[in-house]
Amino acid sequence: MIGSEGTRRPLAGSTFHVALALSVAFAVLAGAAGYWGVIRSAELVRAPDDAAVIAAARTVPRGRILDRSGTVLARNKADANGELYRVYAGPAISQVVGYASRQYGEAGLERAYDAELSGLAGDPLTDAFAKFGTNRYDPKDLTLSISYDLQKAAVSALGKHRGAVVMLDPRTGEVLALASTPTYNASTIANPATSQAAFAALQDDPAQPLLPRATLGRYVPGSVFKIVTAIAGLGSGAITPATTYKQQPGAEKNGLLLEGYRVHDGHHPQTGSKLLDLVGATEVSCNIWYALTGLRTGGADLVDYAERMGFGSAIPFDLPTAVSQVTNGDGKEPGGFVDDVELANAAYGQAETFVTPLQMALVAATVANDGELMRPRLVASMTGQRSGTRTIGSQSMGRVIPVADAEAIKAAMVQAVEGPLGRLFTTGAKVSGVTTAGKSGTAELGGSGEPHSWFIGFAPADNPTVAIAVLVEQAGRGGEVAAPIAGRLMTRYLQGGQ
Amino acid sequence: MAVRAPAAAPVTLPRVLGPIRPRARWQELRLLALVAGALAVGSLSLGTTVTGRFGLQDVRGLAVYLGALLVAHVAQVLAGRRTDQVLLPAVAMLGGISLLLMERLPQDLVVQHFFGSSYGLADVQLIWLVGAIAVATILGIVVRSDSWLRRYKYTWAAAGVGLLLLTFVLGTEINGQRLTLEFGPISGQPSELLKVILVVFLAGYLSENRALLVEQDTRVGPLRLPPLPYLAPMVAMWAIALGIVVVQRDLGAALLFFGVFLALIYAATGRLSLVLIGLVLFLLGSAAMANLFEHVRTRIDVWLDPFADPLGTGYQVIQALHAFARGGLLGVGLGAGLPEVGGRPPIPEIHTDFPFAALGEELGIVGLVAILGIYLVIVQRGLRIGVAAADDFRSLLAIGLALVIGIQAFIIAAGNLKVLPLTGVTLPFISYGGSSLLANGLVVGLLLALSDKGVEPPPPPGTQSRWRRLGRSGAA
Numbered sequence: 018m019i020g021s022e023g024t025r026r027p028l029a030g031s032t033f034h035v036a037l038a039l040s041v042a043f044a045v046l047a048g049a050a051g052y053w054g055v056i057r058s059a060e061l062v063r064a065p066d067d068a069a070v071i072a073a074a075r076t077v078p079r080g081r082i083l084d085r086s087g088t089v090l091a092r093n094k095a096d097a098n099g100e101l102y103r104v105y106a107g108p109a110i111s112q113v114v115g116y117a118s119r120q121y122g123e124a125g126l127e128r129a130y131d132a133e134l135s136g137l138a139g140d141p142l143t144d145a146f147a148k149f150g151t152n153r154y155d156p157k158d159l160t161l162s163i164s165y166d167l168q169k170a171a172v173s174a175l176g177k178h179r180g181a182v183v184m185l186d187p188r189t190g191e192v193l194a195l196a197s198t199p200t201y202n203a204s205t206i207a208n209p210a211t212s213q214a215a216f217a218a219l220q221d222d223p224a225q226p227l228l229p230r231a232t233l234g235r236y237v238p239g240s241v242f243k244i245v246t247a248i249a250g251l252g253s254g255a256i257t258p259a260t261t262y263k264q265q266p267g268a269e270k271n272g273l274l275l276e277g278y279r280v281h282d283g284h285h286p287q288t289g290s291k292l293l294d295l296v297g298a299t300e301v302s303c304n305i306w307y308a309l310t311g312l313r314t315g316g317a318d319l320v321d322y323a324e325r326m327g328f329g330s331a332i333p334f335d336l337p338t339a340v341s342q343v344t345n346g347d348g349k350e351p352g353g354f355v356d357d358v359e360l361a362n363a364a365y366g367q368a369e370t371f372v373t374p375l376q377m378a379l380v381a382a383t384v385a386n387d388g389e390l391m392r393p394r395l396v397a398s399m400t401g402q403r404s405g406t407r408t409i410g411s412q413s414m415g416r417v418i419p420v421a422d423a424e425a426i427k428a429a430m431v432q433a434v435e436g437p438l439g440r441l442f443t444t445g446a447k448v449s450g451v452t453t454a455g456k457s458g459t460a461e462l463g464g465s466g467e468p469h470s471w472f473i474g475f476a477p478a479d480n481p482t483v484a485i486a487v488l489v490e491q492a493g494r495g496g497e498v499a500a501p502i503a504g505r506l507m508t509r510y511l512q513g514g515q
Numbered sequence: 516m517a518v519r520a521p522a523a524a525p526v527t528l529p530r531v532l533g534p535i536r537p538r539a540r541w542q543e544l545r546l547l548a549l550v551a552g553a554l555a556v557g558s559l560s561l562g563t564t565v566t567g568r569f570g571l572q573d574v575r576g577l578a579v580y581l582g583a584l585l586v587a588h589v590a591q592v593l594a595g596r597r598t599d600q601v602l603l604p605a606v607a608m609l610g611g612i613s614l615l616l617m618e619r620l621p622q623d624l625v626v627q628h629f630f631g632s633s634y635g636l637a638d639v640q641l642i643w644l645v646g647a648i649a650v651a652t653i654l655g656i657v658v659r660s661d662s663w664l665r666r667y668k669y670t671w672a673a674a675g676v677g678l679l680l681l682t683f684v685l686g687t688e689i690n691g692q693r694l695t696l697e698f699g700p701i702s703g704q705p706s707e708l709l710k711v712i713l714v715v716f717l718a719g720y721l722s723e724n725r726a727l728l729v730e731q732d733t734r735v736g737p738l739r740l741p742p743l744p745y746l747a748p749m750v751a752m753w754a755i756a757l758g759i760v761v762v763q764r765d766l767g768a769a770l771l772f773f774g775v776f777l778a779l780i781y782a783a784t785g786r787l788s789l790v791l792i793g794l795v796l797f798l799l800g801s802a803a804m805a806n807l808f809e810h811v812r813t814r815i816d817v818w819l820d821p822f823a824d825p826l827g828t829g830y831q832v833i834q835a836l837h838a839f840a841r842g843g844l845l846g847v848g849l850g851a852g853l854p855e856v857g858g859r860p861p862i863p864e865i866h867t868d869f870p871f872a873a874l875g876e877e878l879g880i881v882g883l884v885a886i887l888g889i890y891l892v893i894v895q896r897g898l899r900i901g902v903a904a905a906d907d908f909r910s911l912l913a914i915g916l917a918l919v920i921g922i923q924a925f926i927i928a929a930g931n932l933k934v935l936p937l938t939g940v941t942l943p944f945i946s947y948g949g950s951s952l953l954a955n956g957l958v959v960g961l962l963l964a965l966s967d968k969g970v971e972p973p974p975p976p977g978t979q980s981r982w983r984r985l986g987r988s989g990a991a
Contacts, residue, residue, distance in 0.1 A: 028907070028911075031782045031783070032901060034785075035914070035918065036895065036898050038778075039921050043891055046887055046932060047880070047887060049929075049932040050883045053836050053839035053840055053932065054875065055880070058840040060840075062841050066825060068837060068855075068856055069837075069841055072855060072856055098858050
């Protein structure tokens with residue numbers, strides 16, 4: 018350190034300080050690497066915008082979706098870059114399977130089962146070792162309980178109408194068909210080449226084709242809700258199948274005076290001034306009898322029994338469901354009704370009562386399955402290459418009413434389809450050669466528009482294997498539009514050997 | 516200035532090379548063997564991951580690179596100088612990591628055409644890496660005098676500023692930044708060369724005025740400040756460089772120049788007050804620039820919260836953080852990370868601005884710490900060379916050159932890790948880019964030359980002061 022000019026002021030001290038500062042700065046870098054690489058790692062690598070997650074979605078073949086007989090409903094296709102996109106069997110299934118699109122995310126089962134289909138979901142232990150293997154992901158194929166043939170039949174039966182069909186096996190809760198119209202072609206959304214234009218057009222369509230009406234549409238139920246009232250009345254012990262009301266024949270002519278308001282009826286002159294019981298009132302769809310039954314049952318029990326079947330909360334299901342309601346629930350009377358007028362009207366489905374088609378199918382299934390409700394489900398099994406096949410069993414949502422009560426309602430519903438007067442309301446609902454049970458509904462909307470056309474039912478009545486709910490938006494009377502669709506579809510299912 | 520030929524030397528080559536008397540460099544050879552082994556294992560790991568078969572990735576590239584290292588080593592042995600034996604292996608390791616990284620990235624990120632055939636990313640990078648090693652080795656052998664730097668520091672400074680101005684006027688705009696100068700097929704980024712020129716100038720000026728800066732004070736009331744007038748020409752030089760760089764939107768270079776400037780002033784004077792004044796000025800300047808310039812404000816906003824605009828301005832930074840997250844402690848392995856989306860790597864500009872994040876994903880935190888350690892080794896060697904040098908100019912030159920490497924690595928690594936706002940400087944010896952590699956090769960070459968105690972002795976103080984007077988009057 019001795020320069021030619023003699024003694025130099027040493028640099029070593031200050032240089033050491035600089036070196037120390039730089040070392041501290043580098044230590045900060047190591048600390049930051051630890052922060053992002055360890056502390057924040059788990060959160061970042063699972064984020065949907067992580068490149069590995071996106072790349073896996075494009076390169077790891079997503080699990081297929083199959084119907085109950087093995088028909089492929091959703092499969093993969095490679096684009097020009099070798100990256101994969103989804104192709105679907107057809108528009109009939111779109112409302113169930115949904116879509117998986119790079120631009121617009123997922124909908125339907127593609128969304129609900131995204132983790133299983135993409136193979137990202139698994140148990141942490143297997144995943145930790147999978148990191149070192151060649152196939153890191155274990156995508157699973159979904160096998161649905163749906164019959165694609167029946168689904169297509171349901172969609173074509175609805176035709177140009179807006180509406181929904183829900184068919185399920187009341188014994189197991191397996192959904193056989195879940196149709197909503199209008200539907201859309203999910204393949205156009207999934208295909209990156211057509212995605213943008215297709216999605217924009219669908220979003221702008223006033224018919225709302227992207228809305229799965231069967232699960233997310235909420236409708237005034239009209240007379241199909243009477244089955245709920247019957248369940249609540251019998252289940253709570255407020256009525257028996259033999260219950261009659263003295264004031265019923267008179268009220269049919271003059272209306273039922275409640276708190277200064279008249280509840281009107283009057284569309285079944287065939288029974289004259291006869292006192293009706295459960296079977297008779299159901300056969301001719303007597304509003305007065307059901308209004309009186311609702312009043313006798315009380316709002317609290319009516320809401321309670323409805324909730325046992327899924328009202329008041331989202332139905333536990335593979336797809337998102339809208340909440341069905343008996344009343345708004347902001348009134349002071351028991352059950353949340355505003356007054357007896359609302360309760361009486363709700364008892365025959367014309368107050369602040371809104372239901373999804375799926376919910377009404379569950380009501381029919383409850384009666385069909387002798388009062389016990391099975392959890393509805395779409396996915397029958399999942400099969401992964403590594404994890405094997407897992408079958409999803411049926412699950413009870415609890416007993417709603419005793420068997421005897423269910424039998425009484427069943428008898429009434431059979432009369433509504435097969436009885437001499439009932440036939441007039443449910444033309445075409447009968448499955449030929451099979452005892453059929455059901456109830457039609459004509460939901461008045463209050464305005465000038467046509468009513469919603471409803472039908473719920475099941476067959477064969479003595480040992481039901483299929484329950485159905487059909488809704489057709491603003492199509493007219495239940496017996497004229499919805500009932501024949503239900504009859505055709507149940508016939509197809511029962512005679513198709515499915 | 517003539518080199519006195521030792522009596523024992525049988526052969527006398529032209530004076531620039533000196534007599535040939537081979538001297539073994541065992542330490543360097545051992546370390547290079549270690550580097551070669553590490554790179555072979557890395558290449559094996561990469562090749563096996565990428566192809567799925569047990570084998571090296573790009574045998575030819577690895578052979579060319581290791582061959583170049585061997586030639587560099589043998590050349591230094593033959594030259595017989597007692598220069599540093601750790602610098603070349605350390606740089607070789609970083610360059611080798613760079614080569615492996617460029618081999619595993621999509622080759623069409625860069626396509627260059629030379630003599631009718633086209634070369635992809637790894638090929639071009641290999642050419643520049645060999646070029647950088649050649650520059651370092653040749654300078655380390657040939658440079659035996661520093662007078663060409665010492666005497667003409669203002670000329671160098673003027674040339675540097677001129678180069679920048681030329682870039683500003685004639686440069687080609689890439690990504691909204693006018694950093695590149697093109698002459699026919701040759702293009703380069705002058706700011707890479709400018710950082711070396713800056714260090715030469717600062718070393719020259721500080722070494723001449725060091726005694727004054729340390730001993731004299733400017734009294735402002737009760738405050739005892741350093742002699743501000745003596746800092747004026749230096750600050751002016753710095754301000755010109757900084758100003759041009761800011762106008763050119765090259766914030767990274769500005770940050771680098773500033774960091775080197777402050778560190779070198781502290782190393783020369785040991786006065787913390789100068790550094791504090793500089794930091795205050797820097798903060799004021801940053802605040803003013805953030806108010807004046809949209810692009811500066813954007814960088815700072817992205818730094819504070821990249822997740823505010825995850826698909827827009829924050830995208831690059833967020834994707835880099837995801838890369839560190841995917842890598843975790845041990846990394847996913849060479850070739851196994853960096854998932855491609857739409858055929859592109861996950862981070863835009865990964866080969867120039869984000870190699871640190873790419874290595875973080877594939878080599879993990881363990882790999883990053885090792886790489887940071889290699890940079891610290893280079894800095895430590897440089898600082899040692901500086902402290903041991905024969906006079907202040909050589910000391911400060913070596914310290915400054917070492918700090919250029921260290922601070923530049925810190926700035927871009929910190930930008931990748933969201934410790935500092937992201938600025939587009941290269942990661943020395945690892946980022947893709949000819950200008951950067953050649954300039955850093957120049958830095959290492961000068962350090963090698965300075966590490967030899969057998970170089971020409973510094974000029975006596977008298978001549979030095981004459982040049983200083985001339986220099987100062989020239990700058991005034």
